[in-house]
Amino acid sequence: MLKSLNTAATGMAAQQTNMDVIANNIANVSTAGFKRSRAEFEDLMYQTQKEPGTASGLNAYSPNGVQVGLGVRTAGVQKDFAGGQAQITKNPLDLQIEGSGFFQVLTADGETAYTRDGAFKKDPNGRLVDKNGNTLQPEITVPANVSGIEVAPTGEVRVITGLNDVPQTIGQIDVVNFVNPAGLKAMGKNLFTQTPSSGQAIASRPGLNGTGYLAQGQLESSNVNIVDEMVNMITAQRAMETNSKVMQASDQMLQAINNLR
Template sequence: MIKSLNTAATGMAAQQTNMDVIANNIANVSTNGFKRSRAEFEDLVYQTQKEPGSSTGMNAYSPNGVQVGLGVRTAAVQKDFKDGNANVTKNPFDIQIEGSGFFQIQTPDGQIGYTRDGAFQKDPNGRLIDKNGNLLQPEITIPPNISGIEISATGEVRVISGLNDPAQTIGQIDVVNFVNPAGLKAMGKNVFMQSPSSGQPITSRPGLNGTGFLSQGQLETSNVNIVDEMVGMITAQRAYETNSKVIQASDQMLQSINNLR
């Protein structure tokens, strides 16, 4: 009877983790470039009372055996890198990657991070930075007193100084891809870091090597689907409630045993 108490307790803990992941998804429904997560679970070790296929007599074998599971645990929290929808802003420094890939940014401590959030702006020196002051890599410096800026689908940055002046190329925005993007380490602030699981970054021009093209004047929204998250939340809540019922039932059975005379 004690096993059922512990088993149900692991189920409640797993559903609490599931609810935490769902809550984070819903909280970030309006976060640019956010990628939803999904909790994945696996069963724990089994208590084997009879081995499957063990001998039960002369030329007779147990077809199934007797194995009792001891619960569940969280195996992984998987990131879903499916593209979000486009939000047209008409801001010339808002850039969306339409497909796979990440922007490279340099954090204040000199590390290279990766993000899907393309909401960039100028710092006092004219360099493109994200909302946290991280520098876009390679650095793009916008000259002062320009009349227009154009970012092509392949990442070429051009500026126009005067109405009659030809466009001048000032830089190139490259994107980075990974063999296993789900293995990136989420650092918060819309930034990911490379990990041994993600593999090495592969830098290329937008549109090459399986990466997406760039779109100026729009941003990628979160890929969280509220309806799916609500259904998942209801399922987690009911599973949590059912596990609590198992604990109550096990307690009542123990009480019945204690009342035997």
């Protein structure tokens, strides 16, 4: 009887984790470049009372055995890197990767990080930085006297200083990809860092080696589908309620046993 209490408790804990993941997805429905997560679960060890295939007589074997599961646990939280919808901003420094790949930025502590959020700005020195001041890599510095900036789909950055001037190339924006993007570590602030699970960063020009081209004047919206998340939330809520009913039923059965004379 006590096993059912503990088993139901693991189910409630798992659904709480599931609800936490869903809540984070819904909270970031308007976050540019955000990628939704999905909680994944696995069953715990089994208490084997009779092994499957155990001899039950002369030339006879138990077809199923007796194995009682002891609950569930969270096996992992999977990131879904499917592309989000394009959000047109007409800001020349807003960039979207139309396909696979990440922008590479250098954080204040000298660490290399990766992001899908292409909302870049100029710092006081004219360098392109993200909203937290992390410098885009390779570094791009925009002169102060430019009248227009153009980013080609292949990442080439050109500026115009006058209406009759020839556009000048000032740099190249590269993107990086990973063998296993789901293995990246989420650091918050729309940033990811490399891990042994993700593999090494592979830098290339946009459009090469399976990466997407760049689109200027637009951002990638979150890939969270609010309807799907609401359905998942209801499912998690009902699963939590069902596990609580199991605990109540187990408690009532223990109460009946305690009341025996």
